[in-house]
Amino acid sequence: MTTFSVDELITTAPEASCDADLAAGPWAFDLSPGYGPGASEDDVIPDPVVRPGQLPVAYQRMDEAELHARIVAAKETLGDKLVVLGHFYQRDEVVQHADFVGDSFQLANAALTRPDAETIVFCGVHFMAETADILARPEQHVILPNLAAGCSMADMADEDSVEAAWEELMELYADEDQSELASVIPVTYMNSSAALKAFCGRHGGIVCTSSNAATVLEWAFARGRRLLFFPDQHLGRNTGKAMGVPLEQMPMINPRKPGLGVDAQELRDARVLLWPGFCSVHKRFTVAQIEQARAEHPGVKVVVHPESPMPVVDAADAAGSTDFIRKFVAASEPGDVIAIGTEINLVNRLAAEYPDRTIFCLDPVICPCSTMYRIHPGYLAWVLDGLLEGEVRNEIVVDDDVAAHAKVALERMLAALPK
Numbered sequence: 001m002t003t004f005s006v007d008e009l010i011t012t013a014p015e016a017s018c019d020a021d022l023a024a025g026p027w028a029f030d031l032s033p034g035y036g037p038g039a040s041e042d043d044v045i046p047d048p049v050v051r052p053g054q055l056p057v058a059y060q061r062m063d064e065a066e067l068h069a070r071i072v073a074a075k076e077t078l079g080d081k082l083v084v085l086g087h088f089y090q091r092d093e094v095v096q097h098a099d100f101v102g103d104s105f106q107l108a109n110a111a112l113t114r115p116d117a118e119t120i121v122f123c124g125v126h127f128m129a130e131t132a133d134i135l136a137r138p139e140q141h142v143i144l145p146n147l148a149a150g151c152s153m154a155d156m157a158d159e160d161s162v163e164a165a166w167e168e169l170m171e172l173y174a175d176e177d178q179s180e181l182a183s184v185i186p187v188t189y190m191n192s193s194a195a196l197k198a199f200c201g202r203h204g205g206i207v208c209t210s211s212n213a214a215t216v217l218e219w220a221f222a223r224g225r226r227l228l229f230f231p232d233q234h235l236g237r238n239t240g241k242a243m244g245v246p247l248e249q250m251p252m253i254n255p256r257k258p259g260l261g262v263d264a265q266e267l268r269d270a271r272v273l274l275w276p277g278f279c280s281v282h283k284r285f286t287v288a289q290i291e292q293a294r295a296e297h298p299g300v301k302v303v304v305h306p307e308s309p310m311p312v313v314d315a316a317d318a319a320g321s322t323d324f325i326r327k328f329v330a331a332s333e334p335g336d337v338i339a340i341g342t343e344i345n346l347v348n349r350l351a352a353e354y355p356d357r358t359i360f361c362l363d364p365v366i367c368p369c370s371t372m373y374r375i376h377p378g379y380l381a382w383v384l385d386g387l388l389e390g391e392v393r394n395e396i397v398v399d400d401d402v403a404a405h406a407k408v409a410l411e412r413m414l415a416a417l418p419k
Ligand code: SF4
Pocket: 039, 089, 125, 150, 151, 152, 153, 154, 191, 279, 280, 281, 282, 343, 369, 370, 371, 372
């Protein structure tokens, strides 16, 4: 199979990527301010941001072949005691070691199929490992190979801001009759901290993923007059719009402004209250890129992820979760040309899997999710070697009380099957 390794592209031509610093190992920027290069230059950086320690130098210096051999050997020795989960957006050099590859919804389910494994190593980002820990048996350990692998979108909604906005909304809607429908149902995207999932569990809310967002919104509308959707404004808006909610009934609140920055009557008329979060990877896609793809490849099919801005989703031929995009490509014909608006690792993997089609990323710049990119094979080898030595490194442990409430919202999510 042809390799379209993003890692190889970045290290051989760093100038063609969105930040040449990506070519250095993640340990080179783990301790620098911000999230590191690539994903989040324009983001508001919350304080404090977790700063983990650096990978031992010996692992930084190992070449790819040695790291690969170590990971394979450790996995063989650990056998069924270990399960490795790999998100679609991970680099190929990591994904090839995963027992399950999928999106966050699929991986949450996959972890449940291995209750006998002593350790779950989650090659994804922080909120995914937290979710795995909440759903895992108490005796199971969940490891995130690099603790700096966060998600800039998840960090855009912190618990204090959400609590403050909630209180303001409760005050505004206090005169509404709540006997049949609640005034607001909180809905958090999977890409959020365990604390926010717990918030939803405590307040009759639910978690959604990009796979089951429409089912989750229906669930919430059956229980409430309106929803507070966080952190991703785009997924909330795109899903609401596809369900027929008028744009004027989906105001975006500003938690930093008095009155949430929205006229009180507008808040009363709202059906979906959007939080101002976004994904730094998916916000890079533009209508101009789609127009260019159509001009250069007449007949091209364009499919994008719903974390992309609404005009991009509207201009595409189809929009859906990473799993939807995979199925879209699988259902295409040899010779088809497909432009994809999602993370470059998944796009390149699909291009390698279907060499008889022309598959390319809408964004001409190589710009992986820089936080996912922090799971370098060096970190994976280091945590697996730790297990061989009886040491659980980089364990993610969610507080029991938070986990109990978050589990309520997550179980509602798991029951809300994608359409
Ligand atoms: S792709 Fe976007 S939403 Fe997903 S982990 Fe990266 S920053 Fe977060």
